[in-house]
Amino acid sequence: MLERKFIVENAAAVKQNCANRGMSCDVDRLVQLEEQRRAKLLEVEELNRKANEFAKSIGKAKDEAERNAKKEEGRKLRDAKDAAQAEHDKLDAEAREVQLLVPNMTHPAAPVGSGDHANVEVRRGKSEVRKFDFKALDHVELGEKLDLFDFEAGARTTGHGFYFLKNDCVLLDLALQRYAVDVLSRHGFTLTTTPDLARQEVLMGTGYNPRGPETQIYSIAGSDLCLVGTAEITLGGMYAEQTIDAEKLPIKLAGISHCFRTEAGAAGKATRGIYRVHQFTKVEMFAFTLPEQSDAMLEQLRDIECDIFDGLGIPYRVIDTASGDLGGPAYRKYDLEAWMPGRGTGGEWGEVTSTSNCTDYQARRLNIRSKRKDEKGTRFAHTLNGTAIALSRALIAVLENYQQADGSVEVPRALQGWMGKEKMTPKV
RNA sequence: GGAGAGGUGGCUGAGUGGUCGAAAGCGCCGGUUUGCUAAACCGGUGUACGGGAAACUGUACCGCAGGUUCGAAUCCUGUCCUCUCCGCCA
Numbered sequence: 001m002l003e004r005k006f007i008v009e010n011a012a013a014v015k016q017n018c019a020n021r022g023m024s025c026d027v028d029r030l031v032q033l034e035e036q037r038r039a040k041l042l043e044v045e046e047l048n049r050k051a052n053e054f055a056k057s058i059g060k061a062k063d064e065a066e067r068n069a070k071k072e073e074g075r076k077l078r079d080a081k082d083a084a085q086a087e088h089d090k091l092d093a094e095a096r097e098v099q100l101l102v103p104n105m106t107h108p109a110a111p112v113g114s115g116d117h118a119n120v121e122v123r124r125g126k127s128e129v130r131k132f133d134f135k136a137l138d139h140v141e142l143g144e145k146l147d148l149f150d151f152e153a154g155a156r157t158t159g160h161g162f163y164f165l166k167n168d169c170v171l172l173d174l175a176l177q178r179y180a181v182d183v184l185s186r187h188g189f190t191l192t193t194t195p196d197l198a199r200q201e202v203l204m205g206t207g208y209n210p211r212g213p214e215t216q217i218y219s220i221a222g223s224d225l226c227l228v229g230t231a232e233i234t235l236g237g238m239y240a241e242q243t244i245d246a247e248k249l250p251i252k253l254a255g256i257s258h259c260f261r262t263e264a265g266a267a268g269k270a271t272r273g274i275y276r277v278h279q280f281t282k283v284e285m286f287a288f289t290l291p292e293q294s295d296a297m298l299e300q301l302r303d304i305e306c307d308i309f310d311g312l313g314i315p316y317r318v319i320d321t322a323s324g325d326l327g328g329p330a331y332r333k334y335d336l337e338a339w340m341p342g343r344g345t346g347g348e349w350g351e352v353t354s355t356s357n358c359t360d361y362q363a364r365r366l367n368i369r370s371k372r373k374d375e376k377g378t379r380f381a382h383t384l385n386g387t388a389i390a391l392s393r394a395l396i397a398v399l400e401n402y403q404q405a406d407g408s409v410e411v412p413r414a415l416q417g418w419m420g421k422e423k424m425t426p427k428v
Numbered sequence: 429g430g431a432g433a434g435g436u437g438g439c440u441g442a443g444u445g446g447u448c449g450a451a452a453g454c455g456c457c458g459g460u461u462u463g464c465u466a467a468a469c470c471g472g473u474g475u476a477c478g479g480g481a482a483a484c485u486g487u488a489c490c491g492c493a494g495g496u497u498c499g500a501a502u503c504c505u506g507u508c509c510u511c512u513c514c515g516c517c518a
Contacts, residue, residue, distance in 0.1 A: 045486065051499090055446075056446070056499080057498075058498055070498070073498080074496080077498080377475085
């Protein structure tokens with residue numbers, strides 16, 4: 001959410017930014033509504049001031065007759081105030097409705113445009129894309145040989161898009177988590193496991209819409225709780241309504257959670273195997289910073305993601321996401337796309353991580369402030385998030401890149417200790 | 429799940445319809461005194477939004493949302509959270 005004052009004062013820039021991001025929102029109307037609201041607020045405050053003044057004088061009235069006469073007058077003032085307040089609230093609600101649709105501003109260096117061609121590849125990982133001298137299998141085929149997944153049972157118990165991990169895949173899943181946690185711990189992150197459910201309020205605060213036909217979020221009937229789509233939601237909510245001392249910033253959190261996504265409207269998209277599923281586990285990074293620290297923090301989060309995948313020996317490319325694909329809260333976003341040899345006909349890049357600087361967009365909704373001792377007042381903190389390891393996608397990358405001609409899969413060196421073996425071999 | 433108690437400023441804690449944005453203490457900041465430190469004393473000390481060059485000033489906020497009233501921290505309803513006891517359980 002952008003500040004209304006900012007939108008009013010920078011209407012032209014905000015409009016251009018909406019256009020760059022492919023979002024349609026009526027900035028002109030918002031400006032108009034806000035100006036009307038301001039005028040009405042002055043009126044409300046003036047009436048309220050009078051009414052307060054009057055109410056105080058009643059307490060000092062000398063007798064019952066004077067008191068009753070004054071009460072009548074006080075009631076009129078209060079009624080007038082209530083009427084003005086109602087008009088103000090209506091304007092406020094209308095303005096807010098538009099305001100919530102306005103996306104964050106965009107980093108000046110981020111590419112402008114939309115679609116894959118607009119995104120810019122800024123870097124490659126250390127590992128070369130491997131040349132196979134045999135036909136590379138995809139993770140589903142590998143999973144059959146190694147007995148790693150049970151999709152039928154997932155569908156039976158829960159539905160399409162759910163699955164059981166089995167045998168070595170469970171070990172690999174845990175090893176990847178343990179590996180990521182280890183890296184983040186060394187980078188000074190506070191480790192957490194987070195609730196898998198959150199209040200709607202927190203969802204909204206982080207920029208997710210729990211309702212509507214296109215929502216990605218599952219809701220729990222009979223409560224205002226939702227299953228989280230990512231630990232970003234709970235980690236952001238962790239400091240909701242808090243004012244954080246500047247000396248404590250930046251705060252770097254690592255959160256492990258399950259992630260639930262309805263994937264509404266995703267029918268027909270690459271759905272084979274565990275690439276796009278309704279539930280997966282993720283180790284997430286989250287940071288709260290002072291406003292002047294967030295640009296550098298985004299680079300840091302991106303570099304950690306690179307380290308994690310370099311450490312796994314998986315080839316990837318880094319994408320500087322173009323304005324049209326940033327969504328609502330992100331000011332700038334980098335994605336890591338890992339090479340997945342089993343995708344498409346001869347392998348394809350597939351998104352495995354994403355890191356965003358949301359500046360104060362989420363903090364304003366969640367009311368998270370920073371306070372410096374030498375500074376009057378407070379400023380909204382900046383929030384950033386990034387994927388350390390998203391299981392499912394990371395599992396695919398490991399399985400497909402480390403497969404051998406005989407159907408076995410080597411375990412990346414970095415995981416061997418956590419996994420307790422060097423190779424996953426077919427049951428025969 | 430059942431019964432009860434409670435949520436007030438950075439903290440402790442008073443306040444049961446009017447002059448309460450809120451006593452007092454602690455903490456913190458500034459000052460005086462003082463070989464130094466401590467103590468003592470004096471003054472200051474919430475946040476947001478609006479007006480003003482500034483001094484300053486208006487409005488709102490006593491978990492949150494409603495309601496009663498001319499007037500609510502105080503009364504009523506709902507809700508969230510915390511604590512205690514019982515039950516159940518990993």
